Amino acid sequence: MLIIYKMARNTFVESLRQPVFYLMLITAMCIIGLFPTVAMFVFREQIKFVVDSSMAISLVFSLVVAVVSSAHTISREMKNGTVLLLLSKPVTRLAFVLSKILGVLAAISVFLFLLNCASMISVLIAKDQFRLEYTLMTVYYSALAVSAVYGGLRNYFKQESFTSNSIIAMLVLIPLIAGLFYFLRVSTFHSAAEIDPEEFIDVRHLMPALLLLFPAAWTMGTIASALATRIELVSNLTVCSVIFLIGLISKYFAIQWLGNGLASSFVRTLLPNWQYFWMADAIAARQQIPGVYLFWAFLYVLFYIGFWTFWALAFFNERELAKDSR
Amino acid sequence: MRIFADHLVKRYGNKESVSDLSFTLEHNCVLGFIGPNGAGKTTTMRMLCGIMPPSSGRVFINDMELLQDPVRAKQQIGYLPENAPLYGGMTVRSFLHYCASMRGMGGKKRALAMDRVMESCSLRAVAEEEIEALSKGYRRRACLAQSILHEPGILVLDEPTDGLDPNQKREIRTLIRSMRERCAIIVSTHILEEVDAVCDRVLTISAGRKVFDGCVEEFRAVSGGSLEDSFAKLAGEALQ
Numbered sequence: 266m267l268i269i270y271k272m273a274r275n276t277f278v279e280s281l282r283q284p285v286f287y288l289m290l291i292t293a294m295c296i297i298g299l300f301p302t303v304a305m306f307v308f309r310e311q312i313k314f315v316v317d318s319s320m321a322i323s324l325v326f327s328l329v330v331a332v333v334s335s336a337h338t339i340s341r342e343m344k345n346g347t348v349l350l351l352l353s354k355p356v357t358r359l360a361f362v363l364s365k366i367l368g369v370l371a372a373i374s375v376f377l378f379l380l381n382c383a384s385m386i387s388v389l390i391a392k393d394q395f396r397l398e399y400t401l402m403t404v405y406y407s408a409l410a411v412s413a414v415y416g417g418l419r420n421y422f423k424q425e426s427f428t429s430n431s432i433i434a435m436l437v438l439i440p441l442i443a444g445l446f447y448f449l450r451v452s453t454f455h456s457a458a459e460i461d462p463e464e465f466i467d468v469r470h471l472m473p474a475l476l477l478l479f480p481a482a483w484t485m486g487t488i489a490s491a492l493a494t495r496i497e498l499v500s501n502l503t504v505c506s507v508i509f510l511i512g513l514i515s516k517y518f519a520i521q522w523l524g525n526g527l528a529s530s531f532v533r534t535l536l537p538n539w540q541y542f543w544m545a546d547a548i549a550a551r552q553q554i555p556g557v558y559l560f561w562a563f564l565y566v567l568f569y570i571g572f573w574t575f576w577a578l579a580f581f582n583e584r585e586l587a588k589d590s591r
Numbered sequence: 592m593r594i595f596a597d598h599l600v601k602r603y604g605n606k607e608s609v610s611d612l613s614f615t616l617e618h619n620c621v622l623g624f625i626g627p628n629g630a631g632k633t634t635t636m637r638m639l640c641g642i643m644p645p646s647s648g649r650v651f652i653n654d655m656e657l658l659q660d661p662v663r664a665k666q667q668i669g670y671l672p673e674n675a676p677l678y679g680g681m682t683v684r685s686f687l688h689y690c691a692s693m694r695g696m697g698g699k700k701r702a703l704a705m706d707r708v709m710e711s712c713s714l715r716a717v718a719e720e721e722i723e724a725l726s727k728g729y730r731r732r733a734c735l736a737q738s739i740l741h742e743p744g745i746l747v748l749d750e751p752t753d754g755l756d757p758n759q760k761r762e763i764r765t766l767i768r769s770m771r772e773r774c775a776i777i778v779s780t781h782i783l784e785e786v787d788a789v790c791d792r793v794l795t796i797s798a799g800r801k802v803f804d805g806c807v808e809e810f811r812a813v814s815g816g817s818l819e820d821s822f823a824k825l826a827g828e829a830l831q
Binding site (some may be wrong): 267268271272275279282345346347349350352353354355356357424426555 | 637640641642663665668670672673674678680689690692693694695720721734744825
């Protein structure tokens with residue numbers, strides 16, 4: 266177990282060090298921070314617009330990062346031969362595969378956690394139809410800049426990784442800013458009647474929807490990791506894009522072709538159905554997402570991850586490492 | 592410590608990369624594993640280290656069969672892969688720390704082992720530098736250091752001096768000779784001067800088949816001249 270933990274930790278750190286990981290993170294965070302400015306052109310639906318757009322960006326970017334991280338850490342490890350170093354040690358192939366998947370999932374979780382905090386901040390910025398919370402917006406973008414400067418200084422003076430240090434700084438600053446400004450806003454309300462649902466959304470209402478993005482990204486991360494034991498980045502990205510598209514329409518086609526019976530349910534369960542994790546519509550309709558739904562979603566994903574981990578192991582067991590790593 | 596390869600065969604589809612290869616190696620001996628490019632040296636090394644399973648045949652470390660108990664058997668093996676693959680973003684110290692942890696070493700034992708290999712591989716000066724920034728010689732030494740961290744009984748070195756300058760080659764060879772007392776060493780190479788410099792025994796394969804197994808003098812006697820002539824003769828005969 267300790268060896269799996271050590272390898273997973275190494276995979277996690279290697280994932281965070283990738284420039285592409287940072288590039289995607291900072292791009293997504295900048296875009297999410299800008300949504301409130303666009304929301305000024307939407308009549309009385311700025312919160313809905315920001316939530317919808319932020320969640321869409323978070324989901325799509327995290328799915329892409331899932332594929333890129335797994336391809337970078339697993340395919341590259343095979344290509345440059347470091348897999349030989351690991352497998353020559355008392356490490357089984359099962360331990361290798363498990364640790365890689367866990368490391369990639371941890372990296373995706375950090376990515377999504379930061380984007381979710383950014384979504385929260387974005388919702389707070391879009392407080393009024395005609396007036397943005399410019400102070401928060403300034404603080405938010407300053408925090409991104411400070412993180413980059415911190416990473417740059419660590420890189421310049423201590424030769425440490427720019428990307429991982431910037432991300433660590435973000436992990437401290439962004440949740441802190443989200444929490445602080447949320448409580449400042451809440452403290453201005455004296456009663457529930459004062460809250461205009463078009464201008465403010467309770468975190469307890471938003472949180473389950475944001476949490477549901479994690480299992481979606483984990484699912485894609487596990488699929489991409491399994492595929493990364495066999496195929497390279499571009500092919501992996503292509504296959505995962507197809508899986509993503511199928512997952513968006515699987516329910517419709519399963520019902521069209523197989524009706525509402527057991528076979529249809531089986532097919533819908535087997536194909537990753539991203540609709541299960543997309544709760545933006547429920548938030549727009551001001552419906553509470555029940556805890557039991559979250560429980561079942563996480564349980565479903567746990568089984569799904571187990572299923573793909575099994576395939577990852579099967580793919581990797583049959584993999585001849587010698588061919589590529591010479 | 593003893594390693595015994597018993598009728599190893601490796602097939603890729605219809606092609607046999609290694610055919611019926613058997614040999615034994617006891618400790619206190621350096622075996623030069625030579626053959627032309629594509630002869631199956633690297634494939635054999637990887638089978639010996641438990642990285643890839645043979646299509647048929649077995650590998651024994653003492654009396655332990657490698658595939659039956661790979662975790663315990665691998666604790667006795669140190670492996671230096673070809674081209675010395677490393678994690679570029681790590682410093683030398685953190686890389687050795689990571690490799691020691693992979694071997695289940697911790698605390699004082701790990702610190703002592705890291706200290707020992709950094710000394711023997713002359714890595715102290717670059718301990719805090721990122722591997723990415725190191726020269727080829729230092730990278731090779733860092734990779735060699737990870738293979739001897741746990742004081743293995745069997746050391747498998749795949750082209751340990753390939754691409755190094757003469758000084759670096761000499762340093763690595765001195766290091767190999769110094770480890771000869773403690774373990775059985777297999778050195779895969781196609782540089783014949785290496786055989787003369789460090790090996791006690793030579794095993795030659797060509798097209799996946801064993802064509803010679805004997806001491807260096809016997810190998811030289813094959814052609815009655817130089818090592819190059821003997822190598823050319825054996826490799827040529829096998830291909831015919």
